[in-house]
Amino acid sequence: MQPPLSQDALKAQVAQAALAYVRPDTILGVGTGSTVNKFIDALAASGIRLRGAVSSSDATTARLQAAGIAVLPADQVQALEWYIDGADEIDGQGCMIKGGGAALTREKIVADLAAKFLCIADASKRVQVLGTFPLPVEVIPMASANIIRRFARLGGQASVRLNPQGHPLVTDNGQHIVDVRGLRITAPLALEDEVSAWPGVVTVGIFAHHRASVCLLGAPHGVQTLR
Numbered sequence: 602m603q604p605p606l607s608q609d610a611l612k613a614q615v616a617q618a619a620l621a622y623v624r625p626d627t628i629l630g631v632g633t634g635s636t637v638n639k640f641i642d643a644l645a646a647s648g649i650r651l652r653g654a655v656s657s658s659d660a661t662t663a664r665l666q667a668a669g670i671a672v673l674p675a676d677q678v679q680a681l682e683w684y685i686d687g688a689d690e691i692d693g694q695g696c697m698i699k700g701g702g703a704a705l706t707r708e709k710i711v712a713d714l715a716a717k718f719l720c721i722a723d724a725s726k727r728v729q730v731l732g733t734f735p736l737p738v739e740v741i742p743m744a745s746a747n748i749i750r751r752f753a754r755l756g757g758q759a760s761v762r763l764n765p766q767g768h769p770l771v772t773d774n775g776q777h778i779v780d781v782r783g784l785r786i787t788a789p790l791a792l793e794d795e796v797s798a799w800p801g802v803v804t805v806g807i808f809a810h811h812r813a814s815v816c817l818l819g820a821p822h823g824v825q826t827l828r
């Protein structure tokens with residue numbers, strides 16, 4: 602019997618499968634994270650030539666450029682056909698929790714430019730109800746204590762994400778991340794709207810307005826496509 606594929610191998614599998622969605626000579630929106638890193642590596646090895654990419658983080662920009670892929674400023678691109686990114690959780694409607702890599706704000710900005718969102722993830726990310734993964738929220742630091750109290754009133758336990766040195770993690774946008782545990786997100790659209798309206802919230806990591814159009818899930822028996 603073959604040993605089960607590791608999570609890493611499942612990510613590599615979906616990264617490879619995502620190449621089928623990349624059209625040569627187009628501009629592609631590119632997300633952030635370990636699955637996307639594998640996708641960038643697969644893209645570089647594929648020989649597919651893009652006009653360029655719009656990147657969702659400094660880390661992705663560096664990896665794209667190292668692979669010889671031109672990175673175009675988001676504000677100089679009017680529209681994209683595809684945005685390709687991973688997820689921390691995805692439900693049956695394609696709604697996601699994102700932001701485990703703290704890149705949620707730029708991810709949502711680039712996703713908004715795109716007609717379609719291709720989610721690439723290993724099968725462990727598929728859930729019935731969002732909320733087991735702590736919900737990331739990018740916040741303006743002076744608002745974080747009040748935002749934490751607001752989540753407590755919704756039954757969530759929120760805390761500021763720390764970096765390895767024990768200081769608040771600072772995002773590419775110079776802001777902080779609050780991670781919220783204990784939420785059962787049965788109405789993702791409504792919660793996205795509610796939290797987005799709180800003063801000091803930059804971006805909430807619920808992607809319901811920008812849900813996945815297609816999701817490639819890496820599973821032990823091959824890649825599953827969810828639409």
Ligand code: 5RP
Binds near residue numbers: 635
């Ligand atoms: C980064 C994200 C990532 O897409 C998410 O954390 C999944 O990452 P990985 O592919 O490493 O599992 O939202 O902000």
